[in-house]
Amino acid sequence: MTDLHRLSIRELSEGLAGAKFSSRELTEHYLKRIAKLDTQVKSYVTVTAEQALAQADAADAAIKAGTATALTGVPIAHKDIFCTQGIKTTAGSKMLDNFISPYDATVVAKGKAAGLVTLGKVNMDEFAMGSTSENSFYGATANPWNLGHVPGGSSGGSAAAVAADLAPFATGTDTGGSIRQPASFCGLTGLKPSYGRVSRFGMIAYASSLDQGGPMARSAEDCAYLMNVIAGHDAKDSTSIEKDVDDYVANLNGTAIQGLRIGIPKQYFNVAGLDADVKARVEESLKKLEDMGATLVEIDLNMTEAYVPTYYLIAPAEASSNLQRYDGVRYGYRAENPVDLMDLYKRSRSEGFGAEVQRRILIGTYALSAGYYDAYYVKAQKVRRLIQQDFLKAFESVDVIAAPSAPTTAYKIGANLSPVEMYLGDIYTIAVNLAGLPAINAPVGFDKDNLPVGLQLIGNYWSESQLLSVVHQYQQATDWHTKRAAIAEENA
Numbered sequence: 104m105t106d107l108h109r110l111s112i113r114e115l116s117e118g119l120a121g122a123k124f125s126s127r128e129l130t131e132h133y134l135k136r137i138a139k140l141d142t143q144v145k146s147y148v149t150v151t152a153e154q155a156l157a158q159a160d161a162a163d164a165a166i167k168a169g170t171a172t173a174l175t176g177v178p179i180a181h182k183d184i185f186c187t188q189g190i191k192t193t194a195g196s197k198m199l200d201n202f203i204s205p206y207d208a209t210v211v212a213k214g215k216a217a218g219l220v221t222l223g224k225v226n227m228d229e230f231a232m233g234s235t236s237e238n239s240f241y242g243a244t245a246n247p248w249n250l251g252h253v254p255g256g257s258s259g260g261s262a263a264a265v266a267a268d269l270a271p272f273a274t275g276t277d278t279g280g281s282i283r284q285p286a287s288f289c290g291l292t293g294l295k296p297s298y299g300r301v302s303r304f305g306m307i308a309y310a311s312s313l314d315q316g317g318p319m320a321r322s323a324e325d326c327a328y329l330m331n332v333i334a335g336h337d338a339k340d341s342t343s344i345e346k347d348v349d350d351y352v353a354n355l356n357g358t359a360i361q362g363l364r365i366g367i368p369k370q371y372f373n374v375a376g377l378d379a380d381v382k383a384r385v386e387e388s389l390k391k392l393e394d395m396g397a398t399l400v401e402i403d404l405n406m407t408e409a410y411v412p413t414y415y416l417i418a419p420a421e422a423s424s425n426l427q428r429y430d431g432v433r434y435g436y437r438a439e440n441p442v443d444l445m446d447l448y449k450r451s452r453s454e455g456f457g458a459e460v461q462r463r464i465l466i467g468t469y470a471l472s473a474g475y476y477d478a479y480y481v482k483a484q485k486v487r488r489l490i491q492q493d494f495l496k497a498f499e500s501v502d503v504i505a506a507p508s509a510p511t512t513a514y515k516i517g518a519n520l521s522p523v524e525m526y527l528g529d530i531y532t533i534a535v536n537l538a539g540l541p542a543i544n545a546p547v548g549f550d551k552d553n554l555p556v557g558l559q560l561i562g563n564y565w566s567e568s569q570l571l572s573v574v575h576q577y578q579q580a581t582d583w584h585t586k587r588a589a590i591a592e593e594n595a
């Protein structure tokens with residue numbers, strides 16, 4: 104079969120189970136595509152062909168033996184922030200260019216246990232700090248819809264790989280939008296789960312109170328399959344919740360949209376810098392949801408102006424603390440010929456970290472330093488609580504909240520926005536992380552340059568199943584999620 108990359112996760116699962124094709128055939132098909140097309144997309148940092156084929160053979164044996172799960176033999180790409188035993192894990196940084204983890208992240212281990220085949224590790228902004236994937240030591244990744252544009256970030260490699268059909272689905276992480284914004288820029292469905300739903304064990308830390316892993320795929324149904332594997336409590340992550348997981352796939356077939364009250368925050372649609380095409384596509388998608396039985400309710404989210412300053416204090420503060428461990432001593436990059444210990448620390452960190460990471464460490468260290476701590480960090484935590492309360496109040500009268508995922512479509516590679524311009528692009532995503540809520544991006548059309556636009560739906564705590572169902576129902580009635588970039592149409 105030459106079109107295996109066109110199949111959904113459900114079709115892959117059924118095809119493998121029914122012996123229409125083997126996992127080896129499927130894996131070879133994807134590896135061929137990567138070899139041919141990723142020279143243009145540059146989504147993979149590491150391709151693990153040999154291991155993938157061994158995993159595929161084991162999957163084929165399990166399918167024959169009748170011990171397969173729904174996903175046995177299905178390939179996946181992991182964001183290079185998830186530790187993979189025996190395979191390089193770089194977090195997009197020179198600091199970890201030589202790092203081979205002695206263990207698997209829980210998300211990776213769960214994937215392996217379910218029989219997923221790892222195609223490789225995909226590119227990202229260094230330590231997940233950024234919105235373009237250009238802040239990677241390994242260079243920029245291209246947006247499959249227009250190779251001169253970025254795929255978004257920080258999970259830009261995950262988004263680009265899936266959008267170019269170089270992986271059927273991928274893992275991503277979202278500290279302030281890094282699943283939703285690249286999904287939006289690349290025309291994908293991406294779910295940021297509630298904080299605590301997916302284990303952070305073995306996920307390289309950026310801002311620990313905000314970080315959360317989740318699925319990036321072509322549809323809500325594909326995301327649901329991956330959620331069924333990765334969600335759940337993990338004794339190795341004390342912030343993961345001891346709460347039953349839903350069967351995200353089984354729950355998809357419902358009437359999620361009938362009677363759904365969708366909150367439309369007044370403040371969100373008046374943001375300066377909201378692109379006219381993005382606004383129009385999002386409004387059209389809301390109209391469609393209304394036609395399908397939802398009610399649109401105007402709501403207030405009064406804390407909107409505080410989102411960017413609050414996030415850009417808390418995230419760098421936690422980053423400055425988390426990134427202390429890269430000292431050139433235990434692992435990671437070490438400067439050559441240090442004259443003394445202080446020189447070793449200083450030069451290892453100055454040479455090993457890129458500019459954006461250093462900027463965040465400086466901001467965070469400043470905000471946490473004695474004398475400024477109360478004025479900045481403690482205050483930001485108080486504002487964070489107000490932001491959360493703002494959402495909880497809204498959820499008293501609505502079921503989900505709608506927003507764009509990003510104010511614009513994908514930027515040009517090399518657009519060189521100032522840090523503040525770049526941070527302002529996170530306006531719609533970061534509050535969700537500050538509050539710990541789940542949210543999903545769904546593709547809802549294109550701008551005048553044929554770049555994808557995304558709708559974001561924010562849910563109350565633990566409503567992942569509801570978000571996936573709403574988007575699934577929408578995708579049953581529309582075909583935006585079936586559109587493919589030209590490069591994805593190419594055969595290897």
Ligand code: GLN
Pocket residue numbers: 231232233234256257276277278279280281282309418529
């Ligand atoms: N763009 C945001 C940042 O740079 C979000 C990144 C993320 O979610 N990892 O912090």
